Amino acid sequence: MKRILYITAALITLSSTISLAQDRYDAVRWSQYFYDGTARFSSMGGAFGALGGDFASLSINPAGIGVYRMAEFSLTPSYLSTNTKSSFTGQSAISRGKSRGDFNFGYVQPFIFRNDNEGLISINLGLGYNTMSDYNSNALAYNKSGSSWLDAVVGKMENNWQYFDPVKMESDSRYKNFGPGDWDAVLAWNSFLISEDSIGFYNALHNNDIIEQRRLVESRGRNSELVFSFGGNYANTLYFGMTLGIQDINYKKYLTHSEDIVQTTEGTDLLWFDYRQFFETEGSGINLKLGLLYRVNDNWRFGLSVHTPTWMNLTDYYKASMQSEFESDTQYYDPDESIWNEYKYKVSTPARYNLSAAYLFSNIGAVSLDYEYVDYSTIRMKDSYESIYDDSFDEENNIIKDEFKGASNIRLGIEVKPVDNFAIRAGYAFYGSPYKESAGGSPSTQIYSFGLGYRVNGFFIDAAYKYLTSKSGLYTIYDGSKTISEKYITNQFALTFGFRF
Numbered sequence: 218m219k220r221i222l223y224i225t226a227a228l229i230t231l232s233s234t235i236s237l238a239q240d241r242y243d244a245v246r247w248s249q250y251f252y253d254g255t256a257r258f259s260s261m262g263g264a265f266g267a268l269g270g271d272f273a274s275l276s277i278n279p280a281g282i283g284v285y286r287m288a289e290f291s292l293t294p295s296y297l298s299t300n301t302k303s304s305f306t307g308q309s310a311i312s313r314g315k316s317r318g319d320f321n322f323g324y325v326q327p328f329i330f331r332n333d334n335e336g337l338i339s340i341n342l343g344l345g346y347n348t349m350s351d352y353n354s355n356a357l358a359y360n361k362s363g364s365s366w367l368d369a370v371v372g373k374m375e376n377n378w379q380y381f382d383p384v385k386m387e388s389d390s391r392y393k394n395f396g397p398g399d400w401d402a403v404l405a406w407n408s409f410l411i412s413e414d415s416i417g418f419y420n421a422l423h424n425n426d427i428i429e430q431r432r433l434v435e436s437r438g439r440n441s442e443l444v445f446s447f448g449g450n451y452a453n454t455l456y457f458g459m460t461l462g463i464q465d466i467n468y469k470k471y472l473t474h475s476e477d478i479v480q481t482t483e484g485t486d487l488l489w490f491d492y493r494q495f496f497e498t499e500g501s502g503i504n505l506k507l508g509l510l511y512r513v514n515d516n517w518r519f520g521l522s523v524h525t526p527t528w529m530n531l532t533d534y535y536k537a538s539m540q541s542e543f544e545s546d547t548q549y550y551d552p553d554e555s556i557w558n559e560y561k562y563k564v565s566t567p568a569r570y571n572l573s574a575a576y577l578f579s580n581i582g583a584v585s586l587d588y589e590y591v592d593y594s595t596i597r598m599k600d601s602y603e604s605i606y607d608d609s610f611d612e613e614n615n616i617i618k619d620e621f622k623g624a625s626n627i628r629l630g631i632e633v634k635p636v637d638n639f640a641i642r643a644g645y646a647f648y649g650s651p652y653k654e655s656a657g658g659s660p661s662t663q664i665y666s667f668g669l670g671y672r673v674n675g676f677f678i679d680a681a682y683k684y685l686t687s688k689s690g691l692y693t694i695y696d697g698s699k700t701i702s703e704k705y706i707t708n709q710f711a712l713t714f715g716f717r718f
Contacts, residue, residue: 241596245593266520304358337449381399466498516576520587529564572588574586626649628646
């Protein structure tokens with residue numbers, strides 16, 4: 218028999234089960250920023266907190282807007298692709314993420330009051346669009362195992378056998394009778410993957426079956442920020458700025474968990490099943506950034522900025538399907554489709570604190586270093602309709618406090634001008650893990666970058682190449698499964714075209 222049913226589902230990346238609920242791993246996804254912007258910014262590792270004068274820096278230290286002396290418009294198209302290497306307890310697989318294009322733009326308009334070195338020199342305004350994080354990747358993992366996802370589902374049903382009433386699971390309103398977190402059991406029951414006898418629930422497999430498991434997760438989307446900046450220049454020594462950031466979250470994830478019975482000694486009738494999930498998050502957030510930049514002399518500059526939490530309003534949509542086939546198939550059954558599930562909630566991301574320093578070698582180059590601290594244990598989640606008596610996310614917020622920690626991010630950039638109008642650039646960035654060692658390892662991220670730039674008569678063009686590598690740490694996809702680790706590699710190319718006038 219072939220059966221297709223649809224259920225609500227949302228798989229998280231670092232989970233011990235195939236989860237159907239909004240949880241801490243979703244929240245940390247929205248809280249991690251791997252800043253992107255102009256090609257110059259990217260090629261120098263994003264280390265612009267003390268340099269300023271680049272539009273992308275306004276998402277890190279808004280005081281950088283005060284450095285501008287001329288109006289500027291810039292447009293940055295980019296192209297990126299991601300490869301993922303997954304290891305499912307010794308079995309490796311490499312999948313290529315879908316390549317995609319991106320863009321950023323910025324406009325700054327100074328209002329100059331005076332040309333000396335005293336008092337308020339200028340007030341500058343800026344408007345633009347920067348990318349905070351990219352979510353595009355494909356991850357494929359496979360292995361042969363004696364365990365099955367169905368074992369975990371049976372275990373859940375056995376722990377609350379009175380709740381999983383067969384009559385309720387077979388009724389036309391079954392998706393309303395059970396919460397989304399239990400729809401996997403309803404699906405398995407109605408597709409005859411799980412049955413019941415006088416002893417209890419059991420699945421269609423036998424103890425000695427060998428199962429080939431495959432897990433494909435395709436992710437799409439990004440977190441982008443519309444930037445409104447205001448700042449100024451006081452006595453060509455102290456620069457100040459403020460940025461209002463309005464973030465747009467767009468994220469989609471497609472999961473396929475497949476199991477093929479490749480060896481059986483007890484005549485198992487089941488041949489294979491596929492479990493598919495669709496998950497989408499849409500929403501927006503708002504934050505405020507305040508910054509100062511102090512110019513000690515012609516060589517040294519120091520920067521300081523503080524970012525408030527980003528207050529997000531998010532909506533999740535999710536749905537999934539299962540298709541199975543048995544050796545005794547004699548007919549085809551029409552698909553059974555569930556209702557769409559929609560859930561609205563709020564996330565408050567961590568505040569951010571940035572310290573930076575830069576040394577300028579007259580007109581021949583610069584070295585810049587940024588340090589950022591983010592305490593991920595301060596993430597908070599809340600139901601959109603939660604009252605003061607509602608504790609729907611209390612357990613999750615307590616786990617966030619226990620499992621997450623503060624992380625240090627470091628960005629380093631170098632620019633050298635061997636001849637007039639031409640620059641060579643390089644950068645490095647390290648983003649620390651938000652997790653404690655006991656909560657899944659240390660999935661840190663490193664970025665290596667290189668770029669070139671040319672400027673003449675108010676026109677400039679910059680090129681950048683960025684290589685990002687990140688790892689997930691060890692995790693399981695359901696209780697009792699073998700462990701998976703993933704390594705992501707992203708290659709990105711960017712060009713910036715701009716004018717100063």
